[in-house]
Amino acid sequence: MPADPAASEPCGVRASSSPSSSPGGRGQVDPVAREVDDLLAAARENGSFSAAAWAAGSSAGVQRSGRVGTPSRQDPRPIGPDALFDLASVTKPIVALTLLRLVDRGLLALDTRVGEALEDWPDTPITRADLRSLLTHTSGAPGPTPLWREHADRDSFLHALAHLEFTDPGTWRYSSMGFIALGLVAERATGLPLDELVAREITHPLDMHETRFGPVDPARAVATEDCPWRGRLVRGTVHDENAVVLGAPAGHAGLFGTAHDLGLLAGALLCGELLAPELQRAMLGAEDGRPLGWWPREQCTYLGEGFGDRAFGHTGFTGTGLVLDPSRDSWYCLLANRIHPSRNSQGFEEVRAAFHELLARDRTTSPPPG
Structure with a gap:
């Protein structure tokens, strides 16, 4: 059976912090989070996306997070913590x-x-x-x-x-x-x-209340492409064309979610909460270095030297991604709509690499509350 999440620290703790907050104390500015926000704000100005949300942490939970931008280029409202991103291929893991x-x-x-x-x-x-x-x-x-x-x-x-x-x-x-x-x-x-x-196996047990297959409320969704094939802006419905034709939840794409929810998933995986020990080891790639359902370290070309050999992750075509580094008890999530208004945006791969480099460079962690 999966490990008891309360059996050892820090896995029994689910801490969180607000955007650009300091791991060191309430009300203090976290310079690393501010640097990440500045990176993403500049990328938005350069046209890489209209919105991005991010979070990073450990098995103890979210330790720093932030968000920038608006749901679309036409919608001037700043995105909130409940903005839903089309996760695209992050559906796969x-x-x-x-x-x-x-x-x-x-x-x-x-x-x-x-x-x-x-x-x-x-x-x-x-x-x-x-x-x-x-x-x-x-x-x-x-x-x-x-x-x-x-x-x-x-x-x-x-x-x-x-x-x-x-x-x-x-x-x-x-x-x-x-x-x-x-x-x-x-x-x-x-x-x-x-x-x-x-829902039964993953999102409900982990309290990932915002993660679900679309369609979702367009008012909460971050827009993706102004799609020539559909003749409209895609917002609240799955972007992936194969998923559209299938017309039902599919195994490769279609989930919507938030950075916070993906952090809950990452923390549970680092704690071994979802799978029995033998299957957990197989999922991590213990047998041949190939994690089950994820991209192995060598395929995650956006990860630099600050990541261990057993790090793994997954990205999505829309601009989403989640990385776990078990040897360093850390995870990193970046969600963006890089294909808005079109899939011809430039520079996002460099932004993704810089995001992970900034956060891997500083592994300061907050003490568990209480």
């Missing part, structure tokens, strides 16, 4: 953790093949792939695949998904297609829709 919880329950196994769960699918490469290879992006599933361009409805899309060609199994190649299949496997194994499963 959350769906992966949901699936791993089902493995913990004995409903699935890491060597379960997709075809064993989706028994009505034809015998094709995707049905022969096992869950472990899909979770580690080593199944041979193809990389970016815009099935939405030629398949306008769910049935046609799933038929195309089932017949995808695989190449070079065992080689790391990032694939959304594999995670769409994983979401379907989780649903078939339980008889529940994916949004209910994610």
